[in-house]
Amino acid sequence: MLTATFIHAPGVGYATEQKIWEQGILSWNEYIKLHETISIPENKKPFILSTVQNSIEALNANNHLYFANQLPSKEHWRAFSHFGKKGSIAYLDIETTGCGYYDDITVIGYYNGYDMKSYVKGINMNEFPYDISEAAMLVTFFGSGFDLPFLRRRFPSLKLNQLHIDLCFLMKRIGLTGGLKHIESILNIPRTPETDGLNGMDAVRLWREFQNGNDDALNLLLHYNKEDVINMELLLNFGIKKMQEILFEKYNI
Secondary structure, rough: HHHHHHOOOOOOOOOHHHHHHHHOOOOHOOOOOOOOOOOOOOOHHHHHHHHHHHHHHHHHOHHHHHHHHOOOOHHHHHHHHHHHHOOOEEEEEEEOOOOOOOOEEEEEEEEOOOOOEEOOOOOHHHHHHHOOOOOOOOEEEOOOHHHHHHHHHHHOOOOOOOOOEHHHHHHOOOOOOOOOHHHHHHOOOOOOOOOOOOHHHHHHHHHHHOOOHHHHHHHHHHHHHHHHHHHHHHHHHHHHHHHHHHHHHHOOO
């Protein structure tokens, strides 16, 4: 999907991109070959050509930051097939002491498609910035409004400027609204009996119980967070497939 994308070129909106597709131009290489004959405003052609050439160069160099900066944030999903491979993707979810500006992160869950790692306040959380630097693409559920602002406050030098797919908004585009667990239930994604029915307020409670000496509470909190993180992979695969079906059916990309 990425190599059929033109929306990141200056002056190109969805209408212009669709006009390019409707003329059978479904890849950057095809655009380079046929750019002189494509029926779009002449003043846009040089900018699109330059963007296409830069994009090919960036993709060959595996430069995820170029696409993170150039693509509209809602279209970062288009880069998934190139930069969302296991090992280079980071499914993230945090637990906190509350939702206020001065609340703190208690747990960070990080799954790269192979391995799950939990970072706990006061134990190993300072390892997170080093590990996340290896990721080319971040995946969250409403991370734009919650997880990433918290992480930037906790780690002021951490840029978190990778490609980012926010599943909350991706799901809305395919008609699924509500929280993570509500969408899981719609898609029949199960939870274990230990965590079924738990929510964010329970995560706050479990952390307080751990602080009061209950180690079992921390184990349950980590289990809860792990399921949040790992289930995102299922949601992402479903969402990417649906978004592709929409475009493939309409434009045969």
